[in-house]
Amino acid sequence: MRAGLVARIAEHDTHFKSHRESAMAGNTPRATNHPIDPLFLERWSPRAFDGSKLSDTELFTILEAARWAPSSFNHQPWRFVYAHRESAHWERFVGLLLPFNAMWARHAAVLLFILSDTMIQLPRDKGQSLSHSHSFDAGAAWAFMALQATRLGIHTHGMAGVDFDRARKELSIPDSFRIEAAIAIGRLGDKSKLPPEMQGREVPSGRRDLTEFVMEGRFVAKAS
Numbered sequence: 001m002r003a004g005l006v007a008r009i010a011e012h013d014t015h016f017k018s019h020r021e022s023a024m025a026g027n028t029p030r031a032t033n034h035p036i037d038p039l040f041l042e043r044w045s046p047r048a049f050d051g052s053k054l055s056d057t058e059l060f061t062i063l064e065a066a067r068w069a070p071s072s073f074n075h076q077p078w079r080f081v082y083a084h085r086e087s088a089h090w091e092r093f094v095g096l097l098l099p100f101n102a103m104w105a106r107h108a109a110v111l112l113f114i115l116s117d118t119m120i121q122l123p124r125d126k127g128q129s130l131s132h133s134h135s136f137d138a139g140a141a142w143a144f145m146a147l148q149a150t151r152l153g154i155h156t157h158g159m160a161g162v163d164f165d166r167a168r169k170e171l172s173i174p175d176s177f178r179i180e181a182a183i184a185i186g187r188l189g190d191k192s193k194l195p196p197e198m199q200g201r202e203v204p205s206g207r208r209d210l211t212e213f214v215m216e217g218r219f220v221a222k223a224s
Contacts (some may be wrong), residue, residue: 030204043150044204045157047104050189053085054109058152062185065148071137077117078141081171085109092170097182098161104194105159108184113167114138115177138180149185157184 030041063080071077083089085108093111094102105111116138120131146156159182167179191202212222 048189048191049107049186066141066145069141072133077134078138079115082112101161105184109186
């Protein structure tokens with residue numbers, strides 16, 4: 001299984017290399033104004049999943065990438081609670097999503113909740129204090145996870161449409177942890193199986209121009 005996974009990573013490396021020049025030149029649906037690795041353009045958040053399973057090897061390769069995200073004081077505040085489809089936990093996890101998300105996310109291979117530890121003990125402190133960066137750091141781990149999944153030909157979709165109170169109770173999450181989001185992980189499916197009103201949205205989205213959110217020297221309010 002591990003050898004097959006390495007081969008898949010090598011295959012996708014070849015794919016990204018062949019698309020690098022095109023992406024940098026702005027010849028893809030997600031064109032950039034500055035040269036970046038095409039891996040960032042290949043990552044997107046579909047809702048159509050094919051219902052196939054992921055192996056533990058695939059899932060833990062994705063989670064291993066998240067493990068290496070940067071964090072303040074290397075505190076690593078992220079925690080991941082997951083369920084494989086068709087496991088004893090699956091329907092309970094699906095039930096923690098709001099109905100709109102549950103409708104399509106139930107076809108993913110894995111559902112995962114990202115949590116962050118809101119408390120931190122700084123090196124010179126005797127006790128814990130509120131962490132300023134726990135959500136920021138957990139977001140970095142999510143980004144690493146999503147990019148590694150893309151490298152494997154697997155897709156991810158983050159969701160804030162969650163019954164957070166029920167999730168905290170049913171997943172036994174301590175009060176000191178924030179539930180950041182739920183993540184659907186799986187392989188791309190046929191968008192025709194989505195409701196008609198969702199099918200037109202099933203494409204990689206664009207992004208705002210840098211000039212809309214990058215400022216030199218001081219903050220400048222800009223029209224959204």
